[in-house]
Structures are given as C-alpha cells and as structure tokens.
Amino acid sequence: MLKMMQEKGGRHSNPSESLYIDIPISEEAFEEMEVMLGPKVSPADKDAVREAVSAFAPSAHLKESALKIR
Structure with a gap:
C-alpha cells in the first residue's frame, strides 16, 4: 500500500x-x-481494491461513498 501511495502521489507528499x-x-x-x-475513485483503482479485498479479506464489506463531488 505504501509503495502504491508513493508511486501515485510522489509529487504531492x-x-x-x-x-x-x-x-x-x-x-x-x-x-x-x-x-x-x-467518491472520486477511478474505475481502475476500484477494481484494484476489489481484488485486494477478495484476496486478503474476503469477508470484509466494500462500500462506496454516498458523497457526490462535482
């Protein structure tokens, strides 16, 4: 997770x-x-999270935010 955060957000943190x-x-x-x-998760990141949850915590609950951002 840390590696992914570093790769995707390296210029911001x-x-x-x-x-x-x-x-x-x-x-x-x-x-x-x-x-x-x-609310602004990309389809690719959503798929990556679903795969990780399925692999490492199959009984976990996956929810989408009810917030809407323009």
Whole structure:
C-alpha cells in the first residue's frame, strides 16, 4: 500500500524512507473490516481494491461513498 501511495502521489507528499509499516492486527479485525471507496475513485483503482479485498479479506464489506463531488 505504501509503495502504491508513493508511486501515485510522489509529487504531492514527502516520500517515506520506510516501505513498510508493521502493525499487529487480529484475524477477527479482517473479518469485520469495512473498506470505504471515496467518491472520486477511478474505475481502475476500484477494481484494484476489489481484488485486494477478495484476496486478503474476503469477508470484509466494500462500500462506496454516498458523497457526490462535482
């Protein structure tokens, strides 16, 4: 995730020197996880998120934002 953020947003933020952030997360957290897609997510990014959720947290809920941005 960090690598993707660095590649896509490198010109808008300070790149991290570390490529990984290790945080202990229980398996139950993945089962109850909810992933919210922003209102301006591209179709390609939406597909990438769906694939990641399907692969790593198949019981997670994927929701699209109700906000509308012009």
